[in-house]
Amino acid sequence: xxxxxxxxxxxxxxxxxxxxxxxxxxxxxxxxxxxxxxxxxxxxxxxxxxxxxxxxxxxxxxxxxxxxxxxxxxxxxxxxxxxxxxxxxxxxxxxxxxxxxxxxxxxxxxxxxxxxxxxxxxxxxxxxxxxxxxxxxxxxxxxxxxxxxxxxxxxxxxxxxxxxxxxxxxxxxxxxxxxxxxxxxxxxxxxxxxxxxxxxxxxxxxxxxxxxxxxxxxxxxxxxxxxxxxxxxxxxxxxxxxxxxxx
Amino acid sequence: xxxxxxxxxxxxxxxxxxxxxxxxxxxxxxxxxxxxxxxxxxxxxxxxxxxxxxxxxxxxxxxxxxxxxxxxxxxxxxxxxxxxxxxxxxxxxxxxxxxxxxxxxxxxxxxxxxxxxxxxxxxxxxxx
Numbered sequence: 001x002x003x004x005x006x007x008x009x010x011x012x013x014x015x016x017x018x019x020x021x022x023x024x025x026x027x028x029x030x031x032x033x034x035x036x037x038x039x040x041x042x043x044x045x046x047x048x049x050x051x052x053x054x055x056x057x058x059x060x061x062x063x064x065x066x067x068x069x070x071x072x073x074x075x076x077x078x079x080x081x082x083x084x085x086x087x088x089x090x091x092x093x094x095x096x097x098x099x100x101x102x103x104x105x106x107x108x109x110x111x112x113x114x115x116x117x118x119x120x121x122x123x124x125x126x127x128x129x130x131x132x133x134x135x136x137x138x139x140x141x142x143x144x145x146x147x148x149x150x151x152x153x154x155x156x157x158x159x160x161x162x163x164x165x166x167x168x169x170x171x172x173x174x175x176x177x178x179x180x181x182x183x184x185x186x187x188x189x190x191x192x193x194x195x196x197x198x199x200x201x202x203x204x205x206x207x208x209x210x211x212x213x214x215x216x217x218x219x220x221x222x223x224x225x226x227x228x229x230x231x232x233x234x235x236x237x238x239x240x241x242x243x244x245x246x247x
Numbered sequence: 248x249x250x251x252x253x254x255x256x257x258x259x260x261x262x263x264x265x266x267x268x269x270x271x272x273x274x275x276x277x278x279x280x281x282x283x284x285x286x287x288x289x290x291x292x293x294x295x296x297x298x299x300x301x302x303x304x305x306x307x308x309x310x311x312x313x314x315x316x317x318x319x320x321x322x323x324x325x326x327x328x329x330x331x332x333x334x335x336x337x338x339x340x341x342x343x344x345x346x347x348x349x350x351x352x353x354x355x356x357x358x359x360x361x362x363x364x365x366x367x368x369x370x371x372x373x374x375x
Contacts, residue, residue, distance in 0.1 A: 040290065047285075078293050078324065082284020084317035086293055087324040123320050181316060 007066040019049035036183035051080035067100035092119035131176040133197035136169035250277040250303025258283035272348030296325040308332035308358035342368035
């Protein structure tokens with residue numbers, strides 16, 4: 001019971017942090033979207049997350065299990081975001097919330113992340129390289145899963161590695177030619193622009209990490225690629241350094 | 248009677264297409280517009296689509312015509328969240344809506360026949 005209470009508190013804190021970040025980045029997201037889309041990503045996401053903040057601001061959430069609260073977040077995004085972001089962010093959150101029925105643990109959060117990614121891919125039908133949020137989500141989710149299940153890292157460290165992977169994914173979208181979404185109508189003209197959906201996905205993950213820091217014990221590896229981070233597979237580290245994260 | 252829903256990013260476009268299609272489908276055609284985002288601005292809205300499907304459904308099912316991108320995604324989500332029998336037509340939205348309205352007004356129309364006649368509009372040429 002106490003666990004559920006703390007988890008609910010953590011979800012509420014995450015919602016607040018994400019909403020504040022999206023509000024801060026609203027114009028930046030809109031700028032990114034005006035280059036290759038319809039210039040509404042910042043406004044849409046902001047409207048969605050402000051509605052979420054309002055939806056969870058009442059006594060009725062006190063009786064909710066953490067998974068029900070996450071479901072409410074998804075549903076509210078669906079109802080308040082006009083455009084593809086509604087089903088992609090909100091629908092995926094809503095459908096993946098069932099993975100948290102037994103509470104939020106390292107194991108269930110991996111299942112949540114995987115289902116979220118699966119729902120985004122099913123709905124958007126985008127593969128890696130199509131210049132969409134999938135380019136940021138896939139490395140983030142795979143890194144998180146591997147860090148927890150294979151490398152046995154604490155969730156907080158796993159999440160910080162996932163954020164780093166997500167950031168590399170966002171940079172990877174810049175040189176790509178869009179093959180999905182409104183940007184695909186621009187064809188070659190979409191090259192050289194960072195994908196707005198990948199970017200907002202990174203902001204959300206960064207805020208989840210910030211929130212997790214308050215609620216989880218463990219070392220946070222701010223830069224998972226820094227030399228003091230032990231890595232059991234040197235070849236892989238070498239591969240990753242080819243990813244071109246230097247500006 | 249099979250109902251029709253027109254989902255467009257523009258509220259005006261959805262209403263306009265419904266107007267044209269209703270003229271073809273006769274007086275008792277069930278055609279509902281679901282255009283615009285939650286505020287009626289350019290975009291689409293799951294709630295608006297869900298409500299339109301509800302209004303168009305009298306038990307025989309609903310064929311939905313869509314424009315681009317999020318219209319498809321939001322319609323898929325609305326269908327998953329509701330319990331009406333729905334087919335999304337893979338068709339040009341205006342020509343498909345006209346075809347569907349004509350077919351739906353016929354006495355032998357089924358959900359499949361209405362969706363198929365909407366999809367026939369994919370092959371229409373406008374010149375030559």
